[in-house]
Each structure stands twice: as C-alpha cells, then as structure tokens.
Amino acid sequence: MYISHVLSRSRSPGRGRAAGGGAGLRGMAGGAARLLLSALLAALPAAPAEPQLRFRPPAEAPVRLFTEPELARYDGQQEGQPIYLAVKGVVFDVTSGKEFYGKGAPYNALVGKDSTRGVAKMSLDPADLTHDTDSQKRN
Numbered sequence: 785m786y787i788s789h790v791l792s793r794s795r796s797p798g799r800g801r802a803a804g805g806g807a808g809l810r811g812m813a814g815g816a817a818r819l820l821l822s823a824l825l826a827a828l829p830a831a832p833a834e835p836q837l838r839f840r841p842p843a844e845a846p847v848r849l850f851t852e853p854e855l856a857r858y859d860g861q862q863e864g865q866p867i868y869l870a871v872k873g874v875v876f877d878v879t880s881g882k883e884f885y886g887k888g889a890p891y892n893a894l895v896g897k898d899s900t901r902g903v904a905k906m907s908l909d910p911a912d913l914t915h916d917t918d919s920q921k922r923n
C-alpha cells in the first residue's frame with residue numbers, strides 16, 4: 785500500500801495545509817506538523833526498488849502458427865472442436881464463449897479467420913471481416 789502526502793505552502797510561513805484546501809494540518813504549528821508528517825512517513829514501508837508483478841508470464845509461451853485454411857477449421861461449426869478468433873495475427877481461443885461464438889451464435893461470423901477490421905469497427909459486415917485495416921483499399 786502506498787500513501788501519498790502532498791502539502792502546499794500557505795501565505796503565512798510555518799503553516800501547512802493539506803492539498804485540496806481541507807483542514808488537514810491547519811492550526812498545528814509548522815514544526816509540529818513536519819514532525820508528525822516525518823513520523824507518519826517513517827512508519828510507512830519503503831517502496832520496492834522495482835515494482836513486483838503479481839502475474840509472471842511463462843518463460844516460453846507455446847507458439848502455434850496457423851495458415852488461413854487451418855484457422856478456418858476452428859469456426860465453431862463442429863461440436864467438440866475449439867473455436868478460434870484472430871485479431872492482428874494473434875489467435876485467441878474463444879471456446880469458453882461458445883454461446884457468443886459457436887454455431888448460430890451472434891458473433892460466429894468473427895471466428896475461423898483474422899477479423900481485425902470487424903473487431904476494430906465492431907462490425908459484422910462480411911466486407912469488414914478481414915485482417916486488412918487499410919481503409920484506402922476499400923471501395
């Protein structure tokens with residue numbers, strides 16, 4: 785846990801007030817306020833030199849390359865097969881969302897191909913279900 789203390793200078797020297805105009809340290813002698821602040825800050829744990837990650841990715845993530853015909857086999861039409869969706873060349877396993885991506889589901893048009901443009905535009909228009917994001921090429 786990190787706590788940030790910000791003090792701004794007031795017009796009268798030796799007095800501090802909490803940022804944001806709250807009562808904060810108003811009414812306390814400047815020296816006593818600094819002493820209290822120093823004691824509070826000393827009681828806080830020191831910040832780690834480097835932030836610690838809560839999740840560490842595996843040293844080597846498994847990689848599998850798909851051709852377009854291979855990816856097309858995972859379009860949710862066959863029961864028991866995984867369902868894959870690709871965006872910007874990265875393949876995602878969306879099998880757990882079968883009710884959204886499976887056969888007859890609302891977003892089934894996105895799976896089994898790289899649907900980068902369709903995902904970016906939030907479009908199910910067949911013309912948008914492509915990896916091509918260059919809008920200059922479209923008619």
